[in-house]
Amino acid sequence: MMQRIKILYLIDKLEVGGTQRHLAQLLGGIDREMFEPRVCCLQRLGPIADEIVARNIPVWCLGLRRIYGIRAYMAQRRLVSVINREGIDVIHSYLFSANLFGTLAGRRVGARVIASKRDMGFETSILQKRASRWVNAHADIVTANSQAVARHILAEGGITGDKVKVIYNGISDDAFRMTEQSVAENLLAKHPTWRKGRPTAGIVANLKPVKNHAGFLSAAKMVLGKMPEAQFLIVGDGPLRKELESEAASLGISDRTTFFGEAANPRDLLPAMDAFVLCSLHEGFPNAVLEAMAAGKAVAATANGGCPEIIRHGRNGFLVSPTDTESLAEYVVRLLDSRALRETLGKAARETVAARFTLERMVDEFEQLYADILTPVGGVRREERSATLAMCW
Numbered sequence: 001m002m003q004r005i006k007i008l009y010l011i012d013k014l015e016v017g018g019t020q021r022h023l024a025q026l027l028g029g030i031d032r033e034m035f036e037p038r039v040c041c042l043q044r045l046g047p048i049a050d051e052i053v054a055r056n057i058p059v060w061c062l063g064l065r066r067i068y069g070i071r072a073y074m075a076q077r078r079l080v081s082v083i084n085r086e087g088i089d090v091i092h093s094y095l096f097s098a099n100l101f102g103t104l105a106g107r108r109v110g111a112r113v114i115a116s117k118r119d120m121g122f123e124t125s126i127l128q129k130r131a132s133r134w135v136n137a138h139a140d141i142v143t144a145n146s147q148a149v150a151r152h153i154l155a156e157g158g159i160t161g162d163k164v165k166v167i168y169n170g171i172s173d174d175a176f177r178m179t180e181q182s183v184a185e186n187l188l189a190k191h192p193t194w195r196k197g198r199p200t201a202g203i204v205a206n207l208k209p210v211k212n213h214a215g216f217l218s219a220a221k222m223v224l225g226k227m228p229e230a231q232f233l234i235v236g237d238g239p240l241r242k243e244l245e246s247e248a249a250s251l252g253i254s255d256r257t258t259f260f261g262e263a264a265n266p267r268d269l270l271p272a273m274d275a276f277v278l279c280s281l282h283e284g285f286p287n288a289v290l291e292a293m294a295a296g297k298a299v300a301a302t303a304n305g306g307c308p309e310i311i312r313h314g315r316n317g318f319l320v321s322p323t324d325t326e327s328l329a330e331y332v333v334r335l336l337d338s339r340a341l342r343e344t345l346g347k348a349a350r351e352t353v354a355a356r357f358t359l360e361r362m363v364d365e366f367e368q369l370y371a372d373i374l375t376p377v378g379g380v381r382r383e384e385r386s387a388t389l390a391m392c393w
Contacts, residue, residue, distance in 0.1 A: 146306025
């Protein structure tokens with residue numbers, strides 16, 4: 001029997017988020033006869049950890065608050081010890097802190113390192129930018145979830161194009177099976193602002209500045225000026241909840257705006273949306289858009305990051321500048337006002353995802369990457385790399 005490839009997935013935290021859901025999907029699809037995965041979380045666990053453990057995949061947490069200082073140094077030593085003891089072949093890390101932590105560990109033990117970048121970069125300080133370039137230079141491969149993110153990685157520096165690998169997100173078969181309308185209606189029934197039968201535009205995103213919910217609310221105000229019967233659904237939670245609720249009140253649209261909060265399965269609420277909106281200021285490659293398109297929803301999204309790699313304007317959705325609230329409102333009105341347009345764009349959207357963005361395709365590409373990265377280069381095996389690198393530390 002062939003020895004399984006041992007992979008350690010390293011991530012900042014396992015709370016609900018796009019990257020965390022991506023990791024859970026990847027772990028759910030990976031061939032367990034060929035690969036032996038385990039997960040280490042730097043900061044704290046959350047619901048996604050429970051999903052992973054339920055698949056009989058070991059998960060542990062280092063409980064760090066920051067990746068520098070004596071506690072981080074000791075955690076790095078523990079991590080290296082575990083990697084050596086368990087014979088980890090590949091370290092696959094996600095998000096800034098884990099990328100840095102994982103690449104440092106990989107260099108110490110000689111394991112192959114895959115760093116992953118899934119956004120256009122939130123590293124703003126000089127030290128963070130230097131750290132990101134160091135990761136680019138010393139990881140074996142840096143994956144991107146869109147061509148836009150790949151270009152950003154190259155612009156960061158410290159890396160050559162042959163080390164950047166684009167693997168698009170994938171959507172599971174479940175996403176193509178639309179939830180019954182009654183499920184969404186039952187979930188929404190407890191919200192006093194919700195009214196069954198009204199034309200509805202919705203957004204699914206954590207309530208963070210980058211997701212630009214303020215722009216969504218501004219567009220909603222404009223939409224109501226042309227379609228007084230419309231309503232708006234915000235699915236997600238986060239630090240801006242109270243601020244956004246106050247903004248809706250100041251715009252005079254509180255009675256037409258439902259803040260649902262965090263949903264265990266956001267897809268359950270898609271049947272309640274006639275139009276799906278994403279108005280982020282920055283994006284890497286939004287899973288929320290893929291899931292809405294797979295469900296046959298017509299989408300209006302901002303033309304940044306990987307969105308133009310999914311959406312063809314006017315053919316399977318609409319694209320708009322992140323700051324062009326008026327155009328966003330115009331497209332939402334067009335979608336809410338025309339069932340025929342929604343059905344045409346929704347059908348094309350669903351076909352796009354089915355053809356290019358399946359979970360099976362994504363998992364296959366990652367599995368091939370793991371196999372390729374372990375192919376000996378110049379006859380140098382893991383043990384030899386480890387001995388050589390140990391001399392450098």
